[in-house]
Amino acid sequence: MKYFSIKKILYCLAVALSIGITPNEIHAKPKKDAIQSAVSNLLRNRTRTDLINYIIKKNNYKTYLEIGVADGENFRSIQIEHKDGVDPGGGAANYQMSSDKFFSENSNTYDIIFIDGLHLSDQVLRDIRNSLNCVSQNGLIVMHDCLPQTYMQQVPYIVPGSWNGDVWKAAAHVRMKFENVHFCVVDMDWGCGILTPNSSQTLFPYTPKDQLDWNFYQQNRNTLLNVLPLELWIQSQ
Numbered sequence: 330m331k332y333f334s335i336k337k338i339l340y341c342l343a344v345a346l347s348i349g350i351t352p353n354e355i356h357a358k359p360k361k362d363a364i365q366s367a368v369s370n371l372l373r374n375r376t377r378t379d380l381i382n383y384i385i386k387k388n389n390y391k392t393y394l395e396i397g398v399a400d401g402e403n404f405r406s407i408q409i410e411h412k413d414g415v416d417p418g419g420g421a422a423n424y425q426m427s428s429d430k431f432f433s434e435n436s437n438t439y440d441i442i443f444i445d446g447l448h449l450s451d452q453v454l455r456d457i458r459n460s461l462n463c464v465s466q467n468g469l470i471v472m473h474d475c476l477p478q479t480y481m482q483q484v485p486y487i488v489p490g491s492w493n494g495d496v497w498k499a500a501a502h503v504r505m506k507f508e509n510v511h512f513c514v515v516d517m518d519w520g521c522g523i524l525t526p527n528s529s530q531t532l533f534p535y536t537p538k539d540q541l542d543w544n545f546y547q548q549n550r551n552t553l554l555n556v557l558p559l560e561l562w563i564q565s566q
């Protein structure tokens with residue numbers, strides 16, 4: 330059986346070489362197929378999980394950190410070699426503690442970090458700053474809940490039902506103050522912010538936090554947060 334398998338592999342290699350395919354291309358095709366399949370899943374399901382799995386596949390990322398894991402609905406479905414999850418409430422997290430405590434003790438770096446913990450702007454901004462200190466050189470940070478749809482979904486206190494909190498204000502701060510990153514929000518699954526370190530962006534004109542109210546958000550959302558439809562974002566990759 331073993332002999333047959335080796336023979337078969339050698340035969341395939343011989344055929345491939347005889348029609349001019351190099352061993353590198355034989356390896357590359359499954360990767361291309363895997364990326365294509367990840368894009369199809371993303372376009373069909375439009376979830377944070379499919380977005381993260383696509384980014385991982387496309388960039389060949391190996392390490393993942395999720396801040397705010399809850400029962401692991403997203404965490405369990407992330408396909409990567411190594412993943413860590415942080416949540417003071419326990420659940421599926423392997424680090425059962427607040428993100429502040431985790432980052433104060435952490436010495437690992439991660440290729441991709443998903444921020445989805447406490448949805449209050451000051452906490453989110455701290456999670457972003459701490460993530461920037463431990464994301465790898467070519468890594469990315471994804472932030473959930475950047476696009477609330479109603480006033481009540483973005484109040485700065487926990488309400489029952491869909492609650493995005495004022496994550497959008499932390500995202501706005503990045504757009505107004507962080508020159509050396511690129512930031513956009515993909516318009517799907519409550520708004521998935523994508524922060525690319527070691528890059529650049531044209532800043533949104535600075536507006537003090539006390540003027541960042543619901544009215545301001547409604548009038549400026551797309552330019553303030555650099556919102557992109559999913560299809561356009563995929564094309565830009």
Ligand SMILES: C[S@@+](CC[C@H](N)C(=O)[O-])C[C@H]1O[C@@H](n2cnc3c(N)ncnc32)[C@H](O)[C@@H]1O
Nearest residue numbers: 397398399402403416417418427428445446447
């Ligand atoms: C929206 S849920 C996470 C959902 C999960 N990321 C997913 O996509 O399935 C938010 C989680 O953040 C956790 N959380 C609250 N405060 C936190 C903190 N300071 N640090 C880390 N996680 C926190 C909560 O316990 C809760 O489980």
